[in-house]
Amino acid sequence: MSEMKKIKNLKEFSTSADRFEGANLLCPGCAHSIIVREVLNATNDDLILAASTGCLEVCTAVYPYTSWDASWIHIGFENGSTAVAGAEAMYKALKRKGRLKQPDREPKFVAFGGDGASYDIGFQWISGCFERGHNMMYVVLDNEVYANTGGQRSSSTPIGASTTTAPAGRVSYGEKMNKKDMLAIMAAHGSPYVAQVAPNKWKDMVKKIQHGLATEGPVFINAMSACTTEWKFLPEDTIAISDLATDSLVFPLYEIIDGRKLNITYRPKNVIPVKDYLGAQGRFKHLFKPENKHVLDEWQARVDRDWEYLQRREEAGV
Amino acid sequence: MNNGWNDFEIGAMLRSFDGAVNGIATTLQEDRPYSKSNSFTASVADWRIEKPIFNKDYCIDCQFCWIYCPDISIISRDKKMVGVDYDHCKGCGICAEVCPTNPKSLLMFAEQEDEDKALAGWPEKEKKEN
Ligand SMILES: Cc1ncc(C[n+]2csc(CCOP(=O)(O)OP(=O)(O)O)c2C)c(N)n1
Ligand code: SF4
Ligand code: SF4
Ligand code: SF4
Ligand SMILES: [Mg+2]
Numbered sequence: 496m497s498e499m500k501k502i503k504n505l506k507e508f509s510t511s512a513d514r515f516e517g518a519n520l521l522c523p524g525c526a527h528s529i530i531v532r533e534v535l536n537a538t539n540d541d542l543i544l545a546a547s548t549g550c551l552e553v554c555t556a557v558y559p560y561t562s563w564d565a566s567w568i569h570i571g572f573e574n575g576s577t578a579v580a581g582a583e584a585m586y587k588a589l590k591r592k593g594r595l596k597q598p599d600r601e602p603k604f605v606a607f608g609g610d611g612a613s614y615d616i617g618f619q620w621i622s623g624c625f626e627r628g629h630n631m632m633y634v635v636l637d638n639e640v641y642a643n644t645g646g647q648r649s650s651s652t653p654i655g656a657s658t659t660t661a662p663a664g665r666v667s668y669g670e671k672m673n674k675k676d677m678l679a680i681m682a683a684h685g686s687p688y689v690a691q692v693a694p695n696k697w698k699d700m701v702k703k704i705q706h707g708l709a710t711e712g713p714v715f716i717n718a719m720s721a722c723t724t725e726w727k728f729l730p731e732d733t734i735a736i737s738d739l740a741t742d743s744l745v746f747p748l749y750e751i752i753d754g755r756k757l758n759i760t761y762r763p764k765n766v767i768p769v770k771d772y773l774g775a776q777g778r779f780k781h782l783f784k785p786e787n788k789h790v791l792d793e794w795q796a797r798v799d800r801d802w803e804y805l806q807r808r809e810e811a812g813v
Numbered sequence: 814m815n816n817g818w819n820d821f822e823i824g825a826m827l828r829s830f831d832g833a834v835n836g837i838a839t840t841l842q843e844d845r846p847y848s849k850s851n852s853f854t855a856s857v858a859d860w861r862i863e864k865p866i867f868n869k870d871y872c873i874d875c876q877f878c879w880i881y882c883p884d885i886s887i888i889s890r891d892k893k894m895v896g897v898d899y900d901h902c903k904g905c906g907i908c909a910e911v912c913p914t915n916p917k918s919l920l921m922f923a924e925q926e927d928e929d930k931a932l933a934g935w936p937e938k939e940k941k942e943n
Contacts, residue, residue: 505880506875506876509876509880509889509892512839516885517884517885517901518852518857518901519852520857523884524883524905524906529881541838560852560855561851562851563829731905733905733907734881734907734910
């Protein structure tokens with residue numbers, strides 16, 4: 496295995512040479528690119544990358560430009576996972592046959608997909624890759640909406656969010672379904688490493704990415720990606736909103752090892768109320784009307800319950 | 814690259830660099846042979862309404878701006894914040910928002926603002942609210 500990049504602190508990290516380039520067309524303040532930078536900069540290994548259709552892909556491969564300084568492939572909406580799994584299978588076959596031109600170099604295989612591409616439309620492809628046990632990492636850029644096509648709900652959209660296909664209005668408070676628990680689903684595949692990350696917690700992110708890249712087998716990462724356009728907050732507030740998300744425990748940071756052992760990796764010193772997180776975003780604005788108070792109350796109760804569950808699982812070591 | 818829409822290839826391969834680069838992960842931007850199809854050679858400067866201006870007098874080189882800039886537009890070298898890459902900065906304002914110094918070492922100004930004027934009129938240290 497190749498040597499792990501040493502990243503003791505942020506100053507040391509800032510000497511990284513980015514392999515992701517500017518003048519891509521992502522919105523100002525988009526968290527997708529903050530996540531991609533942190534993932535790519537966590538390693539000096541050669542990278543073979545894929546992306547499913549979505550904001551990241553559409554905005555970083557606008558013909559005749561590419562924003563990627565690594566091998567990168569895009570095929571369709573649903574198959575970032577299988578594109579990279581195919582490359583990984585080919586690499587293994589060539590290695591076995593002794594036909595690799597540079598056999599001493601061991602690239603890492605990483606696929607990026609949005610929540611629409613991962614929780615919904617590419618779900619069976621990801622499931623297949625994990626069942627077959629490819630040596631790859633799959634990273635979801637989870638902005639809880641089909642952002643690139645104008646904000647349709649996905650199975651990652653949380654209760655109460657207003658989207659273009661589940662809009663809030665006179666008769667509805669917006670999304671009615673619970674967010675799908677993808678981490679549990681991927682852990683149930685027996686994945687050796689499953690983790691939730693957030694770009695504001697860069698150190699936790701780097702640790703998990705490094706661990707994931709050093710792990711043999713299919714690794715699943717769910718990265719919270721605050722979307723200024725669809726969550727409706729000002730572009731300069733991407734990190735502030737992300738802090739509210741992790742500190743209210745709406746996005747708890749944890750990992751699951753070998754499909755079972757759960758570790759919480761971030762415990763906020765001051766847990767803030769869920770309504771502080773919701774109130775900072777236009778997509779939840781209507782929840783603060785008196786008739787929707789029950790949705791707010793349910794939100795807090797659900798986050799409390801989920802946090803309790805994570806803590807109990809951690810304690811039990813299962 | 815003068816093809817019309819109908820001439821586009823079904824699949825396209827774009828090269829990030831002209832020629833081979835060895836050890837890309839440790840080669841800084843200034844030492845890379847970027848090709849014309851690398852977006853690094855393009856600019857989004859005209860997206861900006863506001864731009865960040867850097868005042869190095871107050872900077873503590875914490876690198877918060879570097880890690881959270883979505884657009885690789887904070888130039889840091891040898892653990893020091895050097896300046897802003899105005900070809901790729903989209904003016905989102907995250908860097909100024911996360912800068913922890915008092916007064917801030919990065920502030921947003923109207924795109925047409927003169928840098929020397931901005932630096933000359935930099936705000937004083939803010940008193941803590943109690
Ligand atoms: C098979 C297929 N269906 C639909 C589309 C249209 N489409 C392109 S991007 C996109 C939304 C992507 O949403 P998500 O995966 O969450 O990524 P985001 O843009 O939010 O980052 C859709 C529906 C497509 N390209 N291919
Ligand atoms: S719509 Fe959201 S995810 Fe898409 S580029 Fe804009 S901020 Fe990023
Ligand atoms: S304004 Fe945004 S894009 Fe420009 S340097 Fe600051 S963080 Fe980067
Ligand atoms: S965030 Fe502010 S203090 Fe820290 S390196 Fe950037 S400019 Fe300097
Ligand atoms: Mg999405």
